[in-house]
Amino acid sequence: MSHSTRKERLYITIFGTHTPAGKAFDITLILTILASIIVLMLGSVSPISQKWGQLFYLMEWGFTLIFTLEYLLRLYCSPKPAAYARSFYGIVDFLAILPTYLVFLFPAAHYLMVIRLLRVMRIFRILKLVRYLQDSNLLLRSLLQSSRKILIFFTTVAVLVTVFGSLMFVIEGPEHGFTSIPYSIYWAIVTLTTVGYGDLVPQTDLGKTLASFTMLMGYSIIAVPTGIITAEIGHQSQLHRTLVKCMNCSRPGHETDAVFCKHCGSELAHPDDRIVSAPATK
């Protein structure tokens, strides 16, 4: 039983965030991840890697061993190790340590090292630490609710850049740098999204007219995704506010960060408890 208790305590520390030990573990882990990412980035800068390459190599092994230990601990203390291993974070955790071993075994697979940068995704775990969960959920829910509208928008953009790009290919042609339709579509994307690298610009008057039209189009249709998401965030915020009910007088409409009921003054449920019973079922 003592064994079981230790495993459970370990589980709460590693996967949980509420206990002091859990918080300390999470903060240590995040700092280690950040450190490993910084080492990884600096290692790609030639002058630095020539000087400190040996040190970086050792540090990388240190980080890999730490993350391997952490991965094994997670597998060990998780009540359902297989489910963890197949979960999103389980895969990210595994991919974060795999490349170092692979490249050690097959030095030719050198380019796999970049996969380690997936560690950066583990930083999202930071959001568990603080009270960001609710806001994060609200944003995610808004994006999911409007995903169909956004897909329609992207289909329209895809058709627009195909049409504009092809027209530009006909108008300007290979002699002005528009060497193929796919490349002309690349130009249309650069222009419509208002990025405007300037590595490929129209030379003819007709091409400039069409480019002007593309720019004005891109300048104005950005209003559509913005409108979609704004309307949804506004709606979700309102929904959420409606859902925060006082447990004493059961009147709704409290702000997300309200602590006391504005009608009867009794304390409201803890924000993290509210979210559980709320529109997560949608």
Add this chain to the structure above:
Amino acid sequence: MSHSTRKERLYITIFGTHTPAGKAFDITLILTILASIIVLMLGSVSPISQKWGQLFYLMEWGFTLIFTLEYLLRLYCSPKPAAYARSFYGIVDFLAILPTYLVFLFPAAHYLMVIRLLRVMRIFRILKLVRYLQDSNLLLRSLLQSSRKILIFFTTVAVLVTVFGSLMFVIEGPEHGFTSIPYSIYWAIVTLTTVGYGDLVPQTDLGKTLASFTMLMGYSIIAVPTGIITAEIGHQSQLHRTLVKCMNCSRPGHETDAVFCKHCGSELAHPDDRIVSAPATK
């Protein structure tokens, strides 16, 4: 009568989307369209077309024959062939097959081939397949409702770029690349829409000051179309929600994707039925 039934069945399969056969037909068609577009694009890339040109030519004829067959079938089974032929999609369908035959007859009309890219517009038919119709209608209605405000915005933008472009022509002049007023207006559009190619930049101090002003203007007035469309989408979403009434207790205000009435629990009308009776009359 057996003939009539076959024709009707064909009509439901080709124009409809609800039957399994109709769905299979639509999916096959969309995949064929996408394949034909990819072949078309690759055919414009010199190294690829030199190697696979012969194959692409054959495939193009294959696609054209398939689309011709489809077009004839649509004409045959449509209850009003003339109306179909003159409809938006009827014209797109026709223009998608025309160029291949034209270029076969008149090889000089080579540049017409790009018209085939109009096939990309047939992809919008994909929206019929899934439940995207409602969201698509909501976006379209929002744009239509705000079309007058958007036209006012574009008139203002047209006046602004004319004024800024002309001033820049006077300030910088042909010696700094601003060779004419239309070209200076092109610069003003590139700058106001925040595209910023950098192929034409002001050289004088006064020119840079005016350019800064143009940029800040463009940076802030983008808020106007965004505001217009956001307000309209928000309003339309709300309107729509109000219109989704429960048929049992007739209370409105249900979410677009709600299946059961939130007041009495009885099932709501199917989303595709709701839209028909709704603000489409506006």
Add this chain to the structure above:
Amino acid sequence: MSHSTRKERLYITIFGTHTPAGKAFDITLILTILASIIVLMLGSVSPISQKWGQLFYLMEWGFTLIFTLEYLLRLYCSPKPAAYARSFYGIVDFLAILPTYLVFLFPAAHYLMVIRLLRVMRIFRILKLVRYLQDSNLLLRSLLQSSRKILIFFTTVAVLVTVFGSLMFVIEGPEHGFTSIPYSIYWAIVTLTTVGYGDLVPQTDLGKTLASFTMLMGYSIIAVPTGIITAEIGHQSQLHRTLVKCMNCSRPGHETDAVFCKHCGSELAHPDDRIVSAPATK
């Protein structure tokens, strides 16, 4: 008295928009303005002006005489000629004809010719013609109501570009093209507004870091003016809807383009009449 009637009729034709003669006059005028602007623009393109310069010169005199006649007619038939002459459009009308005469008298004042492009502002008169007045008023009122917030935003942007520009001047210095603080501020504006010409880019690592920060700042603070104007347009639209009352049952809340009361079915006041009694007093 016949004279007075003729003058009044002329006034209604020239300044009014509701009579058929008034509409015809406005449309003719707008087409003439557009033609004169096109001639003006084409005249600035060297190859074209060398070929057609003589014709353009004659046409320009034709347009100037037409606009002069129009200006004199407006002065003649206006009940308060002095008020007209000092009004915004009165000044624009005068400036639209002045340069041609001035340059005729003093050929050295050649650069004044560009003032004629102010004619483009007369196009706003087109908005009187159609039902755009209401929407135009709504947009203008939204901008006016949020002008204080927008001024705060621009003050913040001005401080930000000064701070970022100066820091960049210290970091990069004249050896990397950042020759002076004003020029570095120009770079900060190009970057913050996401225009990104690329004529001046940071070379040092520290400079690139600061540039990245400036870009992310610009990328996100654009949300502020958008938020301000969106909230205001939403509020104004709602206000406006509240103000459109049925004269029969006096219930408010009708859509801007509604013709009949949605509660009792009686006809609503004409849109152009509604606006007069509405929040124009604010």
Add this chain to the structure above:
Amino acid sequence: MSHSTRKERLYITIFGTHTPAGKAFDITLILTILASIIVLMLGSVSPISQKWGQLFYLMEWGFTLIFTLEYLLRLYCSPKPAAYARSFYGIVDFLAILPTYLVFLFPAAHYLMVIRLLRVMRIFRILKLVRYLQDSNLLLRSLLQSSRKILIFFTTVAVLVTVFGSLMFVIEGPEHGFTSIPYSIYWAIVTLTTVGYGDLVPQTDLGKTLASFTMLMGYSIIAVPTGIITAEIGHQSQLHRTLVKCMNCSRPGHETDAVFCKHCGSELAHPDDRIVSAPATK
């Protein structure tokens, strides 16, 4: 007592804004600040500083002495000099005069001169002068309320640019200019924020495909901060309107700039008094 009264009067003049003397003081101060900033900027332009350098040097000393006098006066008349000295504006005021003295003592510390540009932040004091306080508070409160959502957004952007930048480093590599991961991340920021300098562009087809994806991503996720802030500004405006109650009939819902109650016609509290009792406690 006369001394105390003089000190108090001085305090009201220097720190206050409501008395005529206080307004005159503030306006003089702001004009002096603007003048000193313009001198500072012009002094960095080589041709100008070579000609007027001597004059600028003298003027700079003049401004420094004026600001020093002002700083000492503020310290003298403030009821809590230590609190003022440690306040945000106290530090800004001190840093605005420090560099001139420092550089006089240690000419080598020449680059510190740029700190004087912090004077530009003192311009925010201008907002006290006019009725901008309320709007300024509303904007600030909206930003604070949505700061958690904005932090989530920036974390996501940080992860995105790391992932896109690293992928690009692997795809393009040093031979196409992507010399290191940090530099590739700089490219990702330039692209995602739609700045698009064009100093570093992808050369390979795969690189261009990934760049297109990055651009479309950046083009659409800008909708998220806009949506967050718009929803918050809309909510705050509404809250504020609800809080402006009539003191006579105590009905809420008045516009921010309303002077009289729209229900009973009695005068509303002065805007600056309203703000004090309002959601500043949140």
